[in-house]
Amino acid sequence: MKIVIRTVILLLIMNFSLLYIHYSQLADANGTIKQVLPYSEEIEVVNRTDALFITHHFRNLNPNRYEIVWPEGSADISCFNESDSSCDRVNNNVSAILEGENNYQSISYTIPKAEAMTMKKVWKSPFVTLKGAAPNTTMLHITDETAIGGIWISGLKLVGTKKTEMIDYSLFKGEGQVTDLYWQQKTLPLSYKGNNLTILGEPFNEELGVQLNDQLSKMNATHIVLAVDSEGESLQTDRFVITNLNLPEIWDVVLDKGVRSKYFFPEGEQLTSNLIVSILIDKPIGTERSKEAFGMLKKSLKTSQLEALKTNLADRRGTNMDASLLDQLIGDVSGLSTTFVQKNNEGSYPLLFEDPKIIHINGEAQEYLKTIVVNNRTLYPAIEILTQSGYTLSITDQSIYIENNTEKFRFSLLDPFYVLNERRYTFRDSPFELIDDKYYFEEDTLRRLFHLSIQKNQESIFITTLKGGEI
Structure with a gap:
């Protein structure tokens, strides 16, 4: 009898396990909430004439296996033997962090330079990432041994700098990951510094900076850097904007960067991201169609329904988001179904509920x-x-x-x-x-x-x- 009971229990456990795996995979395939594994990281960058020399530390790893995604063009890949255990989970070809209990691992690599740095330089995705995972926090050290000067921008908050005869040192720290790295020879003064926003460039009305920072705060956006240089060229990345426009002209772009720091949008869904910004800050932004769509939404939903929609959006931060899913969330709070956002991504369309x-x-x-x-x-x-x-x-x-x-x-x-x-x-x-x-x-x-x-x-x-x- 005991054998029969044990067999039944074992079969039940196997069935529940298979169901869990099935629905987990189904959720990922349908683009619904897909949780990523969290960790924290510390990146040490040494800038030399021929390359960026990088030591990358991963902390608070969980016991799962992590696939290492190497930056394009990276070289001299190796595990960094900082201690006896800092490499015990890294496999021989440094392509993965294996299952294990040690939550701290380190690797090193270089990003070679094709040419010398002169006026400006941008590195797209220069740092290692872990597949299916994202850092909660990042600490970035940049040590410049070339004595070239200038400023470094990463999107993280600049904690401090130190200059000596031999090196220039900058320390950055903040939430999320560094997606891009930028350097330019021309220095820009600090015009505004808030929890969610830093503005570099000529002085302006500080109240505008406060308002923009407050709106980013309402979205719980990661920190963004806005560098305003009237003589410079424009550059937009996930976490910083280099622009020759004034603050009011670039306002909506910065807010869109803020919402994209919290959700992952597919290509061609600008209206979806603009609409989510408008919902979260309760103010229309973006194109005329985006503003019109938000106006229809406010007119059709009750105040309590809009607040519930904000809450539902907040619960999905860090996950995939698209027009279909936003329609579903609108339907959840209204009790009716709609394809409003999907239709408006294609052209102007009224807010209809079925x-x-x-x-x-x-x-x-x-x-x-x-x-x-x-x-x-x-x-x-x-x-x-x-x-x-x-x-x-x-x-x-x-x-x-x-x-x-x-x-x-x-x-x-x-x-x-x-x-x-x-x-x-x-x-x-x-x-x-x-x-x-x-x-x-x-x-x-x-x-x-x-x-x-x-x-x-x-x-x-x-x-x-x-x-x-x-x-």
């Missing part, structure tokens, strides 16, 4: 029919509902004609009136809307003019006629 309730007509479920909600108005597909109610419909450039044996309606498409059996009535708000080349009538209009009873429960909508029983 009610998931199934419409029943003639005692049968019409699963292909959906009601939509626009600006808190519930609208029904006119042709499908009314033709099954005994009416005929025809549409011209000027009017909608709806008729049955006793009633003849003409709704003007040009002016706010309709005609019923040759008697004219005016209306203040149009009872119908044209959406995607399809006419929808308002729920109250269907009840009042076309004698329809519309009853609802949590799953369904039942339509009956007050003239002659069920439709």
Whole structure:
């Protein structure tokens, strides 16, 4: 008996394990929340004439295996034997950190230079990363042995600098990872320093810097450096912006960098990132289409729903984000489904919500029919509902004609009136809307003019006629 029980328990454990693996892989494939392994890192960079010499320390590693992703063009790759245990998890070809309990490992490598540094230099992705992992914090030491001077920008906060006859030393520290490294010969004065933003360049109205820093703080963005040089060339990376524009002109760009420090967006989804910024700071930014989309969202969602949306977005920081997922989050707080963000990434489109309730007509479920909600108005597909109610419909450039044996309606498409059996009535708000080349009538209009009873429960909508029983 004990053997049978043990066998059953073992089978249950195996089944649960397989289910866990399956759904973990499924979540990753669908682009939903994908957790990354955290660690902290310390990077020591020595700048010499021929290369950057880098020693990279990984701390607070968990026991998992980590695949090492080497920078393009890196050379002289090796494990760094700082202590007896600093290499015990690094494999022989230095391609992975293996499973193990030691949470501290070190490696070293160089980034050769194709030419001497003169006026400016940018290194794209110059440091090792670990696949499926990201650093919570980074400490970056830069020791310059070339006596070339200038300034270094990494996106992290500059903690301090020290100059001697032989070397220049800079220390940076902050949240997240260094994605790019920049040097330029021309030095720029410190104009503003906040928790989320540093501005280099000529003095400006400090209140603007405070406002921009506060908005980055609302997004919980990682620290960003903005270097303003009227005579310089523009350069944008994930964590710093070099620009010859003034602060108001580059404002939205900096905010977009801030939101991209917390979410991973696919290519071509600028509106999605702009819209998330607008939601988090409660202020429209970006293109006119982005601002218009945020205005429609604010008009359609209640204050409590917008706050819930902010909370849901905050819970997903550090994960993948796209238009489809943002639509899903909007649907979660509204209780309705929408493709609003996806449609607006393609072109200007109104905010429509689809009610998931199934419409029943003639005692049968019409699963292909959906009601939509626009600006808190519930609208029904006119042709499908009314033709099954005994009416005929025809549409011209000027009017909608709806008729049955006793009633003849003409709704003007040009002016706010309709005609019923040759008697004219005016209306203040149009009872119908044209959406995607399809006419929808308002729920109250269907009840009042076309004698329809519309009853609802949590799953369904039942339509009956007050003239002659069920439709």
